[in-house]
Amino acid sequence: MxxxxxxxxxxxxxxxxxxxxxxxxxxxxxxxxxxxxxxxxxxxxxxxxxxxxxxxxxxxxxxxxxFNKRVEMIDRTNALCAEIAPLVKGVEDNKRIPDDIKQECLKLMRKYEQTGAVDYITLSASLLFSGNWATSYEQFAKQTFYNRAVNTHYDAAGYFDGLEIRxxxxxxxxxxxxxxxxxxxxxxxxxxxxxxxxxxxxxxxxxxxxxxxxxxxxxxxxxxxxxxxxxxxxxxxxxxxxxxxxxxxxxxxxxxxxxxxxxxxxxxxxxxxxxxx
Structure with missing residues (x-):
């Protein structure tokens, strides 16, 4: 269906x-x-x-x-989120993530950056205060992290079907x-x-x-x-x-x-x- x-x-x-x-x-x-x-x-x-x-x-x-470039790397984004999720699971929802855990999250982001692009906008929805956005590692590193339920199952299958993209x-x-x-x-x-x-x-x-x-x-x-x-x-x-x-x-x-x-x-x-x- x-x-x-x-x-x-x-x-x-x-x-x-x-x-x-x-x-x-x-x-x-x-x-x-x-x-x-x-x-x-x-x-x-x-x-x-x-x-x-x-x-x-x-x-x-x-x-x-x-936006299509972000969609094209959804599998990669899900993989990164799946590695981040265990790090923050002990933090209460919507509460500040301690600095030591933040640094571990940043290490994962840097690791993924070394092999390709990272969708920092999507990560923002899970790790930054509601309404805050970052578009680069440098912007992310300057912000306070919050546990806002890391999503590891983004799915865009069929989203562009039938559309002419310019x-x-x-x-x-x-x-x-x-x-x-x-x-x-x-x-x-x-x-x-x-x-x-x-x-x-x-x-x-x-x-x-x-x-x-x-x-x-x-x-x-x-x-x-x-x-x-x-x-x-x-x-x-x-x-x-x-x-x-x-x-x-x-x-x-x-x-x-x-x-x-x-x-x-x-x-x-x-x-x-x-x-x-």
Whole structure:
């Protein structure tokens, strides 16, 4: 039986797992859609759900973060986690790991680094305080370790089945499909005023980039994700008031919900969809 993914097979910040039910209900209104283009693919979860809900559609997953490389080394990640698990099993869940055990964990990471890549983002979910992430050995070594239940059985079998994977600038991909009929664009760009260190530099994502994305929504069918922190709804209202021909988000439906970063922090997640002419 084919596995149904309701979450990313590997830890990924901002994967939209809390919106899957609402996103799926929007896709049920898209019987005429023949192509789905996930411009900011992230973990690929939205692309996976789109392909499952619209099996006859062509689904393009723009894997800008090269998430596929993390998936390709799942067996290696599971093996490393299986060696780490016995070291921390005596530590109470969610409690600080003593420094001597931390050093043993770091030795294992270094050993694996000597023979290939290490998925430090996945390890972060098991060994760092909730919401904290590290992308290198050096970053990991500086942090306090916590026992957050080491997972040794990550499984992504079939996750990319039927998806067309790209690794390109979202503007080039949009230009390729913007004039085609029956196309649905999924847009989940980095949020303004939030963490963007997964991208090439601190200047990669600025207000002008966000405005470029908003401009893409005009005349297209889309599902667009943003955050209450970005104040993008207020920005669109201001633009529409002062520039009546802008008509940003006109005719779209909007959903809001609180999504958790960790046990102490949450933020307002927003999904905006327009799937009819």
């Amino acid at each position: 084919k596995k149904v993914f309701k979450t990313s097979p590997l830890p990924f910040r901002g994967q939209k797992r809390y919106y899957i039910k609402r996103f799926s209900s929007v896709l049920e209104q898209c019987e005429d859609i023949t192509t789905v283009v996930d411009l900011f693919g992230g973990s690929g979860l939205l692309s996976r759900v789109a392909k499952d809900k619209l099996p006859n559609a062509r689904v393009i997953y723009n894997d800008f973060d090269h 690794h390109q600038d979202y503007r080039e991909l949009f230009a390729e499909f913007k004039d085609q009929e029956n196309v649905l664009f999924i847009l989940d760009p980095p949020y303004l005023q939030t963490e963007v260190t997964a991208y090439k530099s601190d200047t990669y994502w600025q207000l002008k980039d966000y405005l470029d994305v908003l401009n893409m929504l005009k005349g297209t069918k889309y599902v667009f994700f943003t955050s209450g922190k970005s104040q993008i709804i207020d920005l669109c209202k201001w633009i529409n008031t002062n520039f009546p021909n802008a008509e940003l988000l006109k005719g779209a439906e909007l959903w809001e919900q609180n999504s958790r970063v960790n046990d102490f922090n949450s933020y307002k997640d927003i999904m905006i969809a327009k799937v009819s002419a």
